[in-house]
Amino acid sequence: MAIEYAVDTETTGLEVSDGDRIIEISFTEITRDPNPRTFHSYFNPGDQQVNPEAFEVHGLSNEFLADKPSFADTIPAILEFLDETGDEEVSLVIHNAPFDMGFIELECEEAGTPFPKKYKIIDTLKLAIKAFPGSRHSLDALCTRFNIDRTKRTKHGAQVDTELLAAVYLAWFGQKGLELQVSESGEDADEKVTLGAMNTIQVPLDQAAAIANPPAESWAKFFAKPAA
Template sequence: MREIVFDTETTGLSFAGGDRLVEIGCVEMVNRVETGRTFHAYYHPERVMPAEAQAVHGISDAFLRDKPKFAEACEALIDFLGEAPLIAHNAGFDFSFLNGELSRCGRRIVHVDRMVDTLQIARSRHPGAKHTLDALCSRFGVDRSHRVLHGALLDAQLLAQVYVELLGGRQIGLGLVSDASRVETIQVTVRRPVTVRPPRTFRASDAELAAHAAFVAKLQDPLWGVAAFD
């Protein structure tokens, strides 16, 4: 099964309020294993980057000055996404911007049935815990030491690892043989050699009996006598 894990960076929190998509990063997975194929793009938002948004992702107006508008360069993104399910953390936010941009340039939007929200999965699996991407990376031992600022492709790569862990661990993607007819189960019975030893008889020697009798003779009113060992 092909899936796309993705993340976006924007000028703010609301597409309906005038904010725009400026970066998207996508990671392709097949059977929950990363294929190595990714998609990454920046887009000119056609508006000024607010200082508070730049503080989160570090993307400035100067950096975006020569980047294409979404409508001018969305075809490559659409081709990469295909019809695969799309996984995102707090997916409603990312979908609102992706579909907002697609709708704005007259393209078909992504149906909500394709949306997989890792935030909802995390809340159901670990109620009461922290569910930020950083917190989930720490929970599952995903290395995020190189994450200084938010970045769409980096965050998508981290989320791909977290997604697999949320669904049960890295062993999920180890289905290396997809054709059941090629799988053969071999039962091996190992028979170990059995060594039968004769029973051993342990009896005190005459010298040991004499030494014991001498020791008992020194006791005051012993509860047992030498006869018990004859």
């Protein structure tokens, strides 16, 4: 039986190459169970300062993070969380996966513990670009499209964003067993991504409302690269 987690990070800035670091990570199980499995932690980025624009997005300061553990020290707990369900296939559902996975993989490499390749990565940004051409594809836009309430979020945070992404994913695909063909940009072949089966409970898709009331410009202008 497969298990899927919505994953999100907050970082000191945009660029791994500039030394930016992960300062928050969250995993939320995608399930209709009212008590999903979760993992959440903040991290001390060491000498790396939080970019002022990033601070405006997530509100996490170096002062707040000063007494938090390092990412390296938390890697064993993260991997234990992902693997404690036993032999179940684990999928990581991420909105703009190259951004988050780039940071996660580098943090793990620098700690001497390469992030395992066994987890399936599902990029909801890529899926949204294919499914809704000509529309906005941010997490905010998908929340609007699928009538997901995001009023409790005052700033972007990894924990609340994984909760929203999990809700979007369930509204969009249901749970367990749907397969989509996702065209890879710039590649000849299509990538088959198993997304889990459609549940009989469906959330209405109000496309007219989503088009008529697009969300305000979101954090993506700081943290999301334009799609190629």
